[in-house]
Every structure is written in C-alpha cells, then in structure tokens.
Amino acid sequence: MDRLEAMKMLLAVVDAGSISAGSRKLNAPLPSVSRKVAELERHLGANLIVRTSRNLQLTDAGREYVEAARKIISDLEEAERRASGEYQTPRGTLTITMPVEFGARYVMPIALSYMETYPEVSLNLLSLDRTVHLVDEQVDIAIRLGDLADSSLYAVRAGEFRLLTCASPAYLQRRGVPEHPSDLAHHDGILFNKRTFFWTFDVDGKPVEAVPRTRLEVNTAANCVAAAVGGAGIARLFDYQVPDELASGALVPVLEPFDQASLPIHIVYSGQGQLTLKVRSFVDWALPRLRAVCRRGEASQA
Secondary structure, eight states, X not given: OOHXXXXXXXXXXXXXXXXXXXXXXXXXXXXXXXXXXXXHHHHHTSOOEEEOSSOEEEOHHHHHHHHHHHHHHHHHHHHHXXXXXTTTSOOEEEEEXXXXXXXXXIIHHHHHHHHHHOTTEEEEEEEOSSOOOTTTTTOSEEEEESOOOSOSOEEEXXXXXXXXXXXXXXXXXXXXXXXXXXXXXXXXXXXETTOOXXXXXXXXXXXXXXXXXXEEEESSHHHHHHHHHTTSOBEEEEGGXXXXXXXXXXXXXXXXXXXXXXXXXXXXXXXXXXXXXXXXXXXXXXXXXXXHHHHHHHHHHO
C-alpha cells in the first residue's frame, strides 16, 4: 500500500465531506478511493471515519491521524518546492480564490497579464462567493472583500468598495428622488439574491433600516443592474458592479449622505512557511494593478 497516496485520499475525503465528493475532487474512481481509505484503516488497525448516509465524521483516532497527515504532506510539498527551485524563480501552480463577479471583472485581466509575464507559473483560479480556508483547502492566495477576521494570514489592502443605492433617471423622474431613507417606504425596490430586505443607512451616526416595497426579485447582480437601468425600481448594489452605468448616467446614486462606510479589498495569503516566489510575484504584480482599477472606479463616481 502506498501510504502517502492513501493519506492524500483520506484528506481529500475529509475536506470534501464524503467519499463520493472526495473521489470527484481527486478525479478518481469512487471504488478506488473507498478501497484506499479502508486499506489505510486496516493497516492502522483503527477506524478513522464513521460513514453515514449523508456525510462522514472523524473518530478520535481519525482526527489525530488527519492532523499528522496534513503536516507530513505539507512538509513533503515544502521539500519538493525547495528541490524544484521554486524559491529561486516563480514556477509551479498558483491557486487563487476570488469572489465570482469581482474576480471576473477585475482580477481575471490582472491574472492573464501575470501569466504572460511569468510563463513558468500556471494558475488555478477558483471563483467562489464564500470564505475559503487557505491552508485546509490548499489555496495560495485569496482576494477578499470586506472586513477580515483575525487570523494567522497576511493581508495587504488593495482598495475599497461601498454599497450604494441607485436608480435610473427615468424612474426618479417618474417617482421622485428619495431625500431620506424613510422615503423608501413610498418607492419600489429590487430584491437581489434573497438578501434580507432591510437596507441599512447611517442617520446621525446610527444605523437605520429602511424597507422599500418589493415588486421584483432577481438572483444575479446582472439582472439587478438591468432591472434598475430599465426603470423597475431602486436597487442596492456594490459600486464595483455598476461602474459603467454610473459613469454613463444610466444609474444615479441616491441617499448618498446616508451611505455607510466603505469596506476594504485585500489580497490575503498564508503566513505559514517560507513565502514562495510564485506567491510573492503575484502579490507584487497584482497589488498596484488592483489599486489602479479601484481608483478608476472611485474616479468614475466622482
């Protein structure tokens, strides 16, 4: 039995939450993955996981073994990177996670230009609207929007974004311009992505919720933007989602004096171990370019 291979399969199964999901993650046949995990358990003479119809759970022995296996594989990968010269020149696969829409609009062009400059680095770009655990999910870099939780990760600020309230000139001419959040009670709102339909504003330094009437509900930002441009109502969107519409005047911000504070954009990477050149090179490449596009977005709203 190849114990290292069995360890990797076990970790994939644990991280994915089930043997079937682990096999898909590994792109390996389900029977092979199940057999390897069973062989590892027989070799150790201990049950590592408890299988149920819906998921799996680690036994006490399994938790200890998984923790040790992660360290063994991490140390081995570190040794391989050193041996392959990854610390002398940027090379290898760089895995980056980013929010879906922000990533497609702003990060993807930067990533493509990086690839042209660093031909020995391959990119694995994961567009996910959730917080990824970099170490557990073996991700090198994350682009994150919003305030960061305290952690052992390193973060560099690349810009900021804000939530704004906007509508088309046609809608505002037809229904009037709200002057205070309380005015929204007399306006139509566009509900996006089943968010709780309470919009929070800053009134005299205190958060105040306002509730417009919901006549249209959509599940993508693109449809929310299209509906707002089409005059269906007032929308609540992030400024990075509507830079062109704001610049052209297709959408007009309202209630700006009551906007809450801007939120940060960070490039985040793990602080564990020596920083590889592929990570350092991408951070150094992406940071000024991301800051530049964020500044252009702010200028287009001025």
